[in-house]
Amino acid sequence: MCLAVPAEVLALAGETATVSLGGIRKTISVALLDGVAVGDFVLVHVGYALARIDETEARNTLAAIADLREVSP
């Protein structure tokens, strides 16, 4: 029910956007999110974009995980 999926914004027209969900195009609403740009990744839930994915924070998360790798002695 609360699943939201990251989708790439391909085109914008007022309060709607065309996004690619793993290659499948869908028209969704961006009425609940300001400042969406083409090329952004947004989280889509029941046909509405709810958040932009922050690329820097995503990189930080993956880097933090990589730092946990133990180097074998």
Next chain:
Amino acid sequence: MRHIDEYRDRDRAEILAAAIAREVRSGRMYRLMEFCGGHTHAIYRYGLQDLLPAKVKMVHGPGCPVCVLPTGRLDMAIRMARLPGVILCSYADMVRVPTADGDSLLKAKATGADVRMVYSTADALAIAEANPDRQVIFFAIGFETTAPATAQAVVTAAARGLRNFSVFVNHVLTPAAIGAILTAPESDAVRIDGLIGPSHVSVVIGTAPYTALAAAHRRPIVVAGFEPVDVLQAVLMLIRQCNEGRFMVENQYVRAVTAEGNRKAQAAMAEVFARRDGFVWRGLGWIADSALCLAPAYAGFDAEARFAVPYRPQPEAKACECPAILRGQKRPADCKLFARACTPQTPRGACMVSPEGACAAHYAYGRFRTVAA
């Protein structure tokens, strides 16, 4: 798929599992509740319990809005669907949920009611516009993730003067439910050392609402994304807090969640909704300040007011253990009906029907394993 595959990566999962194994201390258990059904499913689907040391036990929580909706409210929706001339629009998750005597929206549809599954509230609005001589009722369920979409639909309906559109509001609130879980009396309580907070509720409300809960109940809360690597990283963060005696709110899902959340979505909710005094949750009973209704300015769109379909408390199916499972007190395999009378094809309770229900997860991924449910 970008921003998904990286968090399903086996190598990263193993790095995190190794870190968790290094950091768990001997002589204690770590009982961690994943509040959200989406997390329950990720844990089952990716076999995360197998990657965790035996002293880390994941406990299912009640974060499944389909599962916690009392049968009496579903019964109202079914009766609305049967009213002459009504088109009842619903998210697909709800249509197969059974009442105690086996009724459902799908059964109502099979016997002539006009029930339509929609992906989005935008679809329900389009149906209302295309059918001006019919009453279109949208069955609005979900936590704070989904409430903004309903709010947006009501605002749009008001702007377009869609007088044949109404909503049956059953939105419930997460912080109140977390509070209820953490304050359950000792006899009922499941000892929980930490909580994995919901992903997309938090995208909307931010992490700020959990701060008071973590402090008041002295339990760490880590908001996590839905993918398996997210869950494992959150488990590591909780274990560290438990070891250090901290009880803070931390955010693992930093790529999507901020402290303040989505202000625009919150504003839409504040405009359209008011708080009910309280609401009955299956499994948790009546919780104060835990649900939404329409604000007075939008009362004209309230299906409960427009249609005379009063609430009738309904019993749950006999022997259905959904209530205890939602509280984390029992596991799906503890239910006598599990995988016998109750299967995904013939569900007896919401926990089996709902894509986020613990029973559905255990049936799909866990029931033949020797690991305890």
